[in-house]
Amino acid sequence: MSHYPALRMRRRRSASWMRAMLTEHRLHPSDFIWPLFVCEGEGEEQPISALRGVHRYSIDRLVEKVRQAKEAGIPCIALFPNTPEDKRHEEEALDPDNLICRAVRAVKDKVPDIGVMTDVALDPYTPHGHDGVLAEDGSVDNDRTVELLARQAVVQAEAGADIVAPSDMMDGRIGAIRDALEEAGHPNVAIMAYSAKYASSLYGPFREAVGSSDRLKGDKKGYQMNPANGGEALAEVELDMDEGADFVMVKPGLLYLDVVARTVDAFDIPVFAYMTSGEYAMIEEAAAAGAGDRDAMLMEALTAFKRAGATGILSYHALEMARRLG
Numbered sequence: 001m002s003h004y005p006a007l008r009m010r011r012r013r014s015a016s017w018m019r020a021m022l023t024e025h026r027l028h029p030s031d032f033i034w035p036l037f038v039c040e041g042e043g044e045e046q047p048i049s050a051l052r053g054v055h056r057y058s059i060d061r062l063v064e065k066v067r068q069a070k071e072a073g074i075p076c077i078a079l080f081p082n083t084p085e086d087k088r089h090e091e092e093a094l095d096p097d098n099l100i101c102r103a104v105r106a107v108k109d110k111v112p113d114i115g116v117m118t119d120v121a122l123d124p125y126t127p128h129g130h131d132g133v134l135a136e137d138g139s140v141d142n143d144r145t146v147e148l149l150a151r152q153a154v155v156q157a158e159a160g161a162d163i164v165a166p167s168d169m170m171d172g173r174i175g176a177i178r179d180a181l182e183e184a185g186h187p188n189v190a191i192m193a194y195s196a197k198y199a200s201s202l203y204g205p206f207r208e209a210v211g212s213s214d215r216l217k218g219d220k221k222g223y224q225m226n227p228a229n230g231g232e233a234l235a236e237v238e239l240d241m242d243e244g245a246d247f248v249m250v251k252p253g254l255l256y257l258d259v260v261a262r263t264v265d266a267f268d269i270p271v272f273a274y275m276t277s278g279e280y281a282m283i284e285e286a287a288a289a290g291a292g293d294r295d296a297m298l299m300e301a302l303t304a305f306k307r308a309g310a311t312g313i314l315s316y317h318a319l320e321m322a323r324r325l326g
């Protein structure tokens, strides 16, 4: 009997051509959805201090960025508004001329054939920074919020959104939005449900970007999921599928790859994952502190989403990565 190992796994890693041949998962520009922040004005490109390298763009600049995304092979962008101070009230979300609707119309007009996704939630509008309207007791009123969200989704669809993405975590909102879209004559507008959205500590830089951080009173634990729960995510996904979600999302992504993998295993539906603002900052700040090779860390982190089985990744690094990969 030989004392040699029957199978030497290292044989498979012995040359770069061998490693290339045996690679199981590869990123591609079409894996990315690029979240972009929009602000009022012209020629604006405002840095976001907690998100090194990310900016808010006025609509004219946004259109240029979306054109670059299209050229780099990114299939879809996601838009988030920084609502002006004097417009921080719920009705603003329903105004067909609000910032987000104007941005959608401009992008659809100027950059054909790229998907546009909009965020359905009230936090960029509410004076208190919560994702819905408040009940007497200070909690978010589920059913009144759902009514508003359904109207908000229709307003966004009317502006030209291809995908509406409810990120609010109210119960029953997917069904209500689906019905409202059908009734308003938008059967082809898709719903990306933020199905498993956690009450995470990793949204801080995003809240700075949309200007809700100083406003937010309390936390979102009464509607977003408990980070300690995995199985509950499957129940959320199943409900959203039953109510008509076209795709589902797990958010945050990097710290929740177990949830991504379980969802992929359990259901036949496209599963997206959001590498959130805090996860972006983890890599950028670690790299800035000299903790590792930024490009390598980024590639490794984003490839992990593919290994977990995600169909696509929402990432602030999308344009850079699409260019690197293209």
Ligand code: PBG
Pocket: 119, 121, 122, 123, 131, 167, 168, 202, 203, 204, 205, 206, 207, 220, 275, 276, 277, 278
């Ligand atoms: C709110 C919303 C949040 C994010 C996307 N939509 C923040 C929150 O729930 O407070 C976070 C995205 C990120 O951190 O990158 N509707």
